[in-house]
Amino acid sequence: MNHADGQYLEAKRTVDDRALDRRVRDRFLDELPAAPRIREAAAGTGVTVPRLLDWGVTAGDYVGVDRDADVVALARERRASECGGEAITDGFRVDDLTVRFEQGNALTAFAGDGADCLVAQAFLDLVPVDDALDAFVDALRPGGLVYAPITFDGETAFQPDHPADDAVVAAYHDAIDAEPGRDSRAGRHLLDRCRARDGDLLAVGASDWVVYPPYPADERGFLATILDFVAAAIEGRVDGATDWLRTRRRQLDAGELSYVAHGYDVLYRVPG
Numbered sequence: 599m600n601h602a603d604g605q606y607l608e609a610k611r612t613v614d615d616r617a618l619d620r621r622v623r624d625r626f627l628d629e630l631p632a633a634p635r636i637r638e639a640a641a642g643t644g645v646t647v648p649r650l651l652d653w654g655v656t657a658g659d660y661v662g663v664d665r666d667a668d669v670v671a672l673a674r675e676r677r678a679s680e681c682g683g684e685a686i687t688d689g690f691r692v693d694d695l696t697v698r699f700e701q702g703n704a705l706t707a708f709a710g711d712g713a714d715c716l717v718a719q720a721f722l723d724l725v726p727v728d729d730a731l732d733a734f735v736d737a738l739r740p741g742g743l744v745y746a747p748i749t750f751d752g753e754t755a756f757q758p759d760h761p762a763d764d765a766v767v768a769a770y771h772d773a774i775d776a777e778p779g780r781d782s783r784a785g786r787h788l789l790d791r792c793r794a795r796d797g798d799l800l801a802v803g804a805s806d807w808v809v810y811p812p813y814p815a816d817e818r819g820f821l822a823t824i825l826d827f828v829a830a831a832i833e834g835r836v837d838g839a840t841d842w843l844r845t846r847r848r849q850l851d852a853g854e855l856s857y858v859a860h861g862y863d864v865l866y867r868v869p870g
């Protein structure tokens with residue numbers, strides 16, 4: 599599975615826009631200090647930056663880190679041309695917000711940074727949750743915030759019904775869990791891990807991806823990539839996989855396929 603494909607990350611943007619839980623987001627914005635120091639783990643193509651600007655975060659200092667150099671290059675180019683502003687090394691400055699994108703390992707890159715906030719969107723199903731929380735505590739000042747939207751949580755549905763659905767979805771989730779560090783139920787485990795720690799779980803909401811025809815923006819392309827992820831997980835492992843995939847791709851071409859993936863948005867404050 600290649601979760602770092604730039605086109606896929608750009609295509610999922612409108613899906614994420616619909617999914618984000620407004621209540622968790624509003625609490626996040628309420629808790630942010632003026633001119634915050636924001637760090638983003640696994641920033642992808644940097645779509646958080648225009649969202650922050652839209653939400654009124656127009657001052658401070660943002661650094662997004664992703665391990666994929668091509669994605670980092672795309673983030674610098676696309677977000678600079680979208681957000682405007684003045685070029686600086688590795689990024690740009692817009693209003694009073696300084697934005698930089700860097701290549702690196704998000705679990706080590708921000709150690710000792712004393713940041714106000716750590717954003718981790720659609721990332722915590724890819725790495726061990728406790729390792730990530732430990733890294734985020736190291737990156738934040740006492741009382742700093744972890745905002746973790748779109749954390750996948752182990753429910754996947756395709757419609758219309760197909761007889762192989764249950765076997766396909768089970769094999770897809772098993773394949774995720776078989777990858778080192780990955781967890782198809784990361785969302786609920788993130789809640790458990792935050793509650794077991796000394797900080798405060800400030801807000802939680804569901805953030806399901808729901809994609810249905812007619813597909814807006816590039817959501818047909820997004821769904822085609824999701825089918826490729828599922829194909830890689832099930833081919834040769836599930837009876838009826840070939841028919842299932844052929845049927846789903848035909849339904850996508852015909853504008854008949856719907857898809858839901860369950861996720862959580864989580865806002866956690868590390869101990870003060």
Ligand SMILES: C[S@@+](CC[C@H](N)C(=O)[O-])C[C@H]1O[C@@H](n2cnc3c(N)ncnc32)[C@H](O)[C@@H]1O
Pocket residue numbers: 601602607639640641642643645663664665666669702703704705718719720721724725
């Ligand atoms: C599903 S994408 C999410 C990207 C972005 N947060 C978004 O929601 O659009 C996962 C991203 O994690 C990055 N990634 C995976 N492991 C990483 C690590 N240890 N450090 C930094 N980036 C990582 C991948 O390169 C990819 O861009």
